[in-house]
């Protein structure tokens with residue numbers, strides 16, 4: 001569009017020129033200015049609104065950061081806004097500030113940060129109110145739970161009795177078909193409605209019956225409820241100590257004040273069991289879920305509900321930290337130590353760390369809960385930055401689990417289990433109890449080997465072996481996804497003597513089936529639960545006592561409540577004891593404690609067996625004799641002595657390319673000849689997996705004595721990288737506060 005002519009200008013009152021500074025999803029650390037030529041449009045434009053603008057011969061969606069009356073761009077270079085997409089800002093100033101902080105802290109381009117944090121529909125320029133969600137709930141007639149001939153309908157009815165009003169899509173995600181849903185509706189046992197009442201805030205909040213808190217819980221609850229303004233709490237409570245009960249009773253106060261709450265949970269913690277517990281407690285309160293399996297429309301709708309205040313509680317995984325709220329009253333991060341809160345690609349943010357910024361922005365309490373707090377979090381609690389609240393007793397069991405280290409040096413293992421472990425299993429199964437066998441490796445075996453020449457089934461593209469999956473008859477690389485048929489003959493010597501080496505859950509299940517032929521076994525890992533709804537089905541079967549031996553990877557380790565598990569056996573403890581990642585022992589201790597926490601959830605204490613070649617290892621000894629709490633405080637001392645995080649701050653520059661020499665040249669080039677105060681550089685060193693999908697991967701560790709120094713150095717580094725001649729040939733990324741090295 002052309003500029004208004006001189007004649008027009010004399011007729012109109014003098015108009016100030018209007019420009020907008022916008023963010024665009026491009027990998028550049030800058031914003032862009034555009035002209036708004038139509039004065040009517042200019043009058044209504046506000047930060048937080050989307051506009052369509054021309055960019056590099058395309059039309060793209062941009063977000064307005066600010067209005068201004070001048071630009072530094074030369075007049076002939078300024079392009080005009082094509083269209084205004086919103087009639088009001090889609091994010092408010094506080095939210096924009098959060099996104100700006102995120103971009104700055106993680107040194108990630110602002111435009112990419114903003115558009116990563118927005119639902120896809122909004123990224124594409126869709127109307128903010130384009131969709132609605134259908135809800136289903138039982139009618140009066142349905143609540144009487146009449147007996148139906150159709151099994152699926154019956155089971156949907158009992159699901160709805162448990163969960164109350166739920167989005168239809170959530171019900172479908174559990175494996176119920178449209179036909180089943182329609183059948184219940186046509187029988188007038190269930191009804192579909194479009195929207196939650198947004199009046200939950202005006203009504204009295206209905207609360208189902210709840211247990212009386214024990215003293216420790218009550219202390220924690222009142223500390224949180226009586227806090228004012230921004231206060232952070234670490235709720236350190238052993239598994240089963242009633243942390244969730246504390247959350248529920250704190251949430252009750254929050255929603256009774258008409259405020260909303262955000263509950264962040266790890267990816268695999270978002271089970272129907274967890275969600276039902278919240279919905280059962282607050283039957284009429286709108287509670288919505290946020291996770292990666294939502295469709296784009298569901299995402300937009302949930303986002304919008306939350307923004308308008310129609311939703312009281314959001315339970316979500318990592319990216320829920322970017323949801324907008326009308327009046328946020330509390331943030332809870334459950335299992336705050338969980339690695340899934342850290343995004344591992346593109347915008348590498350940590351939702352737990354951002355939650356502290358958000359809570360501060362809104363001046364509200366932040367509750368971080370865990371049985372095994374991250375050392376960073378514990379450090380802040382010990383320093384007094386976070387209030388430490390402890391739950392030391394399990395809510396329903398009087399005494400602690402009994403731990404035992406099983407020395408497997410030189411022992412004959414049957415189905416991966418030592419003689420002693422098998423004897424324990426026999427005993428517990430004989431008492432009609434459930435036994436859980438934990439192995440953090442899926443597939444049949446981690447490798448195939450040629451018995452004649454020692455050939456191994458290495459992935460041709462990665463520096464790791466391809467896992468043998470027997471039921472699929474496939475070799476699968478768990479790092480690049482490459483699949484091949486297992487060879488009938490050794491590719492090197494032609495021998496047919498090719499055998500699996502090492503144990504995965506698939507083989508473990510097979511071996512246990514022949515060991516205990518009369519006992520139902522359930523395997524839970526990513527392979528066995530690929531089908532929609534199958535995890536829920538399997539968990540339900542376990543809880544009904546349908547399976548007595550549970551085999552699984554860490555999918556089985558977290559969050560689930562299995563009442564009848566009296567024995568947990570952890571097969572492969574040793575891998576985590578000898579790793580070059582300084583966090584490996586912390587992660588091992590967390591995993592072992594979490595897995596062990598599945599035992600003895602109600603009634604009597606359980607038994608936990610750790611099979612190891614190193615029973616005298618100090619970490620295992622400390623963990624078994626003194627528990628995670630003791631281990632963690634000791635580990636912190638070690639970190640202090642070695643000046644590792646949280647006593648220093650880290651960033652990691654990763655680089656990869658097909659050509660190893662380019663990667664090395666690129667990284668070596670960045671190491672300045674002179675020393676920089678307060679900054680230590682280590683590398684280039686190979687990444688834990690040196691080669692993935694054919695690319696060589698190296699990294700540079702950047703350690704800063706304080707955050708300020710680290711961030712200043714990283715900012716300089718990014719400037720320098722942007723203009724480096726190899727930056728186009730080498731893929732690189734920067735990870736602030738990395739959690740796996």
Ligand code: ADP
Nearest residue numbers: 211212213214239240241242243244245395396
């Ligand atoms: P966590 O979240 O720490 O693992 P939960 O809140 O799930 O613990 O509590 C473990 C079990 O104890 C649950 O079945 C819960 O209903 C029960 N429970 C929690 N607090 C109490 C209490 N004060 N009285 C009785 N039962 C409780």
Ligand code: ZN
Nearest residue numbers: 450453490493
């Ligand atoms: Zn061979």
Ligand code: ZN
Nearest residue numbers: 459462477480
């Ligand atoms: Zn591979």
